[in-house]
Amino acid sequence: MPAEPPTIAAIATAPGRGAVGIVRLSGPASSHIAVQLAGSLPPPRLAALRALRAPSGPLIDQGLCLFFPAPASYTGEDMVELQAHGGPAVLRELLNACCAAGARQARPGEFTERAFLNGKLDLLQAEAVASLIESSSAQAARAAARACAGDFSQAVAGIAQQLIALRVRLEAEIDFADDTPELSADADTAKRFASLRRDLQNLLAQAFAGARLAEGVEVAILGLPNTGKSTLLNRLCGEDRAIVTPLAGTTRDVLSVDVDVDGVMFRLADTAGLRDTDDLIEQEGVRRARARALNADLIIHVISAEALQAPDPPEILAALARGQSVLRVINKIDLVDASAPTSAAVAGAEVWISALLGQGIPLLRAALLAAAGLADIGEVPFTARARHVRALEKTAQAIAEAETQFSAAAIELACEHLRLAHALLEELTGVYTTEDLLGAIFATFCIGK
Ligand SMILES: Nc1nc2c(ncn2[C@@H]2O[C@H](COP(=O)(O)OP(=O)(O)OP(=O)(O)O)[C@@H](O)[C@H]2O)c(=O)[nH]1
Numbered sequence: 001m002p003a004e005p006p007t008i009a010a011i012a013t014a015p016g017r018g019a020v021g022i023v024r025l026s027g028p029a030s031s032h033i034a035v036q037l038a039g040s041l042p043p044p045r046l047a048a049l050r051a052l053r054a055p056s057g058p059l060i061d062q063g064l065c066l067f068f069p070a071p072a073s074y075t076g077e078d079m080v081e082l083q084a085h086g087g088p089a090v091l092r093e094l095l096n097a098c099c100a101a102g103a104r105q106a107r108p109g110e111f112t113e114r115a116f117l118n119g120k121l122d123l124l125q126a127e128a129v130a131s132l133i134e135s136s137s138a139q140a141a142r143a144a145a146r147a148c149a150g151d152f153s154q155a156v157a158g159i160a161q162q163l164i165a166l167r168v169r170l171e172a173e174i175d176f177a178d179d180t181p182e183l184s185a186d187a188d189t190a191k192r193f194a195s196l197r198r199d200l201q202n203l204l205a206q207a208f209a210g211a212r213l214a215e216g217v218e219v220a221i222l223g224l225p226n227t228g229k230s231t232l233l234n235r236l237c238g239e240d241r242a243i244v245t246p247l248a249g250t251t252r253d254v255l256s257v258d259v260d261v262d263g264v265m266f267r268l269a270d271t272a273g274l275r276d277t278d279d280l281i282e283q284e285g286v287r288r289a290r291a292r293a294l295n296a297d298l299i300i301h302v303i304s305a306e307a308l309q310a311p312d313p314p315e316i317l318a319a320l321a322r323g324q325s326v327l328r329v330i331n332k333i334d335l336v337d338a339s340a341p342t343s344a345a346v347a348g349a350e351v352w353i354s355a356l357l358g359q360g361i362p363l364l365r366a367a368l369l370a371a372a373g374l375a376d377i378g379e380v381p382f383t384a385r386a387r388h389v390r391a392l393e394k395t396a397q398a399i400a401e402a403e404t405q406f407s408a409a410a411i412e413l414a415c416e417h418l419r420l421a422h423a424l425l426e427e428l429t430g431v432y433t434t435e436d437l438l439g440a441i442f443a444t445f446c447i448g449k
């Protein structure tokens with residue numbers, strides 16, 4: 001018999017003061033602990049008013065008590081919710097009382113981890129719970145709610161089914177290797193490979209968009225000094241955040257500001273102008289700008305319309321060589337004559353703006369979405385994480401490899417790669433997990449979730 005899990009308790013509502021605050025318990029001793037605090041338990045799932053006190057202690061508060069017997073609860077275990085007045089002292093006292101009565105404080109994400117371990121949610125749904133809580137736009141929240149409800153998991157299951165059908169078919173061929181495979185069966189298998197590849201590419205694109213929506217896009221604003229990088233940052237966030245002066249070399253520290261573009265969070269980093277300099281402080285600024293460029297999902301390269309002939313800084317060439325997305329933004333168009341291309345005249349690769357006057361900014365916002373791979377994506381079907389995108393990419397590689405082997409009639413090798421692809425998908429939904437992976441995932445949750 002496995003040992004009973006400890007009963008855990010946590011304050012489930014956000015820190016601070018509120019009208020109502022909730023302490024919840026999960027585990028086999030939940031009802032026993034709640035009886036010590038509340039005197040008696042109400043019938044399952046019915047709220048009742050109770051005087052709440054520490055075991056044989058003074059009154060802490062009067063509040064509502066709710067009992068959710070296993071398995072019909074969030075975690076799948078017995079759970080109790082105590083709803084009291086939402087003051088930090090009251091809730092701390094209630095939590096202490098739960099611990100005095102036999103509970104231990106929950107770790108971050110431990111309730112959801114138990115829900116996962118008890119089969120209430122798969123791993124994709126569990127991670128979506130955190131994304132839903134962290135959502136900072138309505139679109140991100142809607143997509144996270146769909147992922148919580150299982151939309152992403154179902155899409156992965158659809159791919160897994162196709163994969164299983166293909167494995168069954170190919171493994172049967174190995175078993176009957178002496179019989180010559182029929183040509184029609186081969187053509188059918190090839191078709192199945194093609195359809196699997198196509199569906200997986202679609203899912204990958206959706207997961208990519210979902211991850212960008214949930215996690216935001218890291219953007220580094222780079223360029224030569226005095227091109228208007230800080231002015232652009234201020235324009236995009238609508239606030240006077242970065243210092244702007246006519247002097248080249250004004251910005252030294254990296255300044256990060258979150259900007260919402262159609263529900264997607266762009267984390268813009270204004271950086272020091274790129275140049276060789278003897279100034280020690282500016283040198284450090286340039287070093288920081290380069291470091292920021294390395295980790296950016298997207299680089300905005302700001303160029304002055306007055307100095308279009310200036311060679312691109314080596315940092316930009318290096319970013320392009322690394323395969324990073326670079327959006328060229330020609331700024332200060334108000335200073336050049338009317339024959340210069342206007343923002344509308346240049347499609348895609350370059351955007352022409354005046355950060356000072358606000359010209360071309362709507363186009364720039366659209367170009368940011370496009371450069372981040374989110375143009376015309378419409379409503380993103382579900383949120384995802386970078387982990388999922390990586391796993392799906394590896395799955396796609398394994399399937400491509402299997403297809404190559406199949407075309408070369410190396411059926412056993414093809415099966416081996418399909419087996420790997422299948423294992424990768426199962427790791428995604430949590431059929432197979434390691435403690436390390438679970439630890440890393442749930443540690444990012446808040447306590448009480
Ligand atoms: N006319 C015009 N001036 C601009 C525009 N954008 C910025 N400027 C001016 O250009 C100068 C430099 O602007 P900043 O935003 O500080 O430039 P920067 O690229 O951040 O400069 P460093 O931090 O020194 O690298 C300031 O005097 C701005 O007012 C623009 O669109 N049009």
Ligand SMILES: [Mg+2]
Binds near residue numbers: 272
């Ligand atoms: Mg600046």
